[in-house]
Structures are given as C-alpha cells and as structure tokens.
Amino acid sequence: MRRIMLALSIMLMLAACAPAQPVVPSPYPTYTPYPTSTPYPTYTVKPTYTPSPTITRTPTSTSAPTSTSVPTSTPTATLQTIINGDCIPMENEKEVGIVKSITDGDTIIVEINGVSYKVRYIGIDCPEPSEGELGISASNANRDLVLGKEVILFKDVSNVDRYDRLLRYVVVGNIFVNDYLVSVGMAKAVSYPPDTTCHNTFEETQYYAETNYYGMWSSMFIDPGSRSSFPTLVSPSLCNCSIDYDCSDFSSHAEAQACFESCGGSPSYNWSRLDSDHDGSACESLP
Numbered sequence: 001m002r003r004i005m006l007a008l009s010i011m012l013m014l015a016a017c018a019p020a021q022p023v024v025p026s027p028y029p030t031y032t033p034y035p036t037s038t039p040y041p042t043y044t045v046k047p048t049y050t051p052s053p054t055i056t057r058t059p060t061s062t063s064a065p066t067s068t069s070v071p072t073s074t075p076t077a078t079l080q081t082i083i084n085g086d087c088i089p090m091e092n093e094k095e096v097g098i099v100k101s102i103t104d105g106d107t108i109i110v111e112i113n114g115v116s117y118k119v120r121y122i123g124i125d126c127p128e129p130s131e132g133e134l135g136i137s138a139s140n141a142n143r144d145l146v147l148g149k150e151v152i153l154f155k156d157v158s159n160v161d162r163y164d165r166l167l168r169y170v171v172v173g174n175i176f177v178n179d180y181l182v183s184v185g186m187a188k189a190v191s192y193p194p195d196t197t198c199h200n201t202f203e204e205t206q207y208y209a210e211t212n213y214y215g216m217w218s219s220m221f222i223d224p225g226s227r228s229s230f231p232t233l234v235s236p237s238l239c240n241c242s243i244d245y246d247c248s249d250f251s252s253h254a255e256a257q258a259c260f261e262s263c264g265g266s267p268s269y270n271w272s273r274l275d276s277d278h279d280g281s282a283c284e285s286l287p
Contacts, residue, residue, distance in 0.1 A: 071095045071112045071166075083271075084183075084205065085176040087198040088169050093155040095168075099146045104129055105138030105186055107165065108146060110153065120165040121178045122156055122195045123202050124187040127216070134216055138186040145180065146172050156195035167195055182206050184262055185215015212261075245272045247283035256283035 082088065097112035105126025110119050126142070127135035153168035161167055170177040178198065181187040182205045189202030210217045250256035256274060260282035265271035267280040274282035 071097075071115070071117060082171055082174050082176050084179045084201065085171065087201040088154050088171070088176065089156060089197050090154070095153045097151060097153065099149055099151055102139060102143045102147055105135065105142045105181060108142070108151075108170075110151060110166075118163075118165045119153060119168050119170065120161060120163075121181070121187075122167050122169050123189065123192065123198050124178050124182055125190045126181060126187040134186075137215070138181065141181060141184065141186045142177075145175065145177060146170070149173075151177070156197050158195050169198060178202070179205050180262070183209055183214070185209040185213075185217050188216070245274065247274060247286060250283055250286060253281075253283055253286040256286055257281065 095110075095112050097110040097117070099108050100111050100116060101109040103109065103118065106121040106124055108119050109116050111117075126138040129135040129139050149172050152171045153166065154171070155168060158167050178187075179202060182189055182202050189199065189206045191199050209215060245259070247256060250259065260271055260274050265275060265280075265282060267275070267278050270276075270278060277284075
C-alpha cells in the first residue's frame, strides 16, 4: 500500500514539473448553407377583370296611369287617305275603338280595350235632339256614319273637357267625321281653344255647306218648320265613303250625286270614279 501511494506521489510531482501544452481549439464546423430555395414563380399580374356591360333593355312602352276617363293604351291602326283630313295632328296620341252608342250629333260612346268612354267631337257643334228635327237629323247622321264601326281617335291639345269627355278628332274608314258633319250642314264650326288645329278647315267646309244650302243653312231661305229645309241623307248602305261604288249601285242621278258630294266629290276629286268627265256631276247616265 505504501508502495502504491509513493508511486502516485511521484507521478503527480513529475506531472507538475512537465511543460504546459498549448490548447488548440477545435475549428468551427464547416458552414453548410441552407439549401438554395426554389424561387417563387414570377408573379404575373392578372388582367383587370372587366365585366361584360350590362344590357339595358328598353322597357316596353306603357302609357302613364291616368284618370278613369283616359284610355290606358294606344292600339295601332293603318290609316287610309282621309278625305279633307290634312289638318289632323297625326303625330299626337291616338286610340282605336268601337262605337257602342250615339249620344247626339257630336258625342258618342266608344269602347277601347273593353272600357267605354264618352267622346266629344272637337271643333264642331250639332243641335241637340231636343231642339227639333235638325237635332234629330244630326244624331241620325252621326249614327249612320259610325255606330258599330271601328274608329280612330286623334287628340289635339286637351285630353278631356270639363265633363270628363275625351276630346277627339274622329275618323271612320277614310271619312273625317267632324268635317263630314259640317259639310252636310248637320254641325257648325266652332272654336274651343286650345283645340283649334282644324278650325280653319271646318270654317272652309262650313262655307261650302252654306253656299250649297245644306242642312241648317237651308233654313236661311226656306221655312225652318218645313221638312224640305233639311237635305235627305243618303242611306249609309248606299253611301259609305270608305268603299268604292259603281253607278249601278244607285237608282238615280240625284242619289248618286248626293253620295258623291257627301264624300267630298268635286270636279277636282273624282270620288269613287263616279264622275268620268270630271265636271262635278256623278253618274249622269242615270235617270
């Protein structure tokens, strides 16, 4: 034991006396960079999204809501050449309807789209049935001309009058009804501003009726109480200005002449080709 202890002491002494060895630090581990990253794909800016333009559809035309006295739609109709109708404001509102009844010489009831409206003729005035035979004749003339038929109604400026009646120029076939009634002396031309577009036309037509002593104008020279003061109106079955006739459709020259003149016939207008020699006299071959 003593020998072991002695040996350890000697070894320690020798170790203390030996020169010190420099300490060499271990080098840093070699830097291994992070693996090269895969670059992000080049960013391609997407084109700005432009939405397709919204298609704005033109709304179906509908008439503005109006009072119950005003039609709410305007059917279309093909217009024929209207006798003496150049003054009618064709660009204005118009309606098409069926005449259901007659009130008097210048007022009718028209059904438009299933609704009935009272219509007053613009620019003329007929005597009332209560005023005597001329008023009754005016109502009958109006009835013969339009009752049960399709009519086209044209507005001037006003839509209705103070009685809530539609104010209209009225056409049946190619006949301008307002003007026709003046031409046969069943109505007077009157001016009711602002609806005066056709007033000059009606005045000219009235002059024609006066100078030919038709209807009310014949009473200027003949006793108004006499039936002969009123011209005999040709039956509408024989004289419908919207169709053509031959002289064979009439029984006499007088009947043909009355029809010819009532539809605007003259030396310059050979209505229905009844005046072959253009002298203003229709069907001269008839008795």
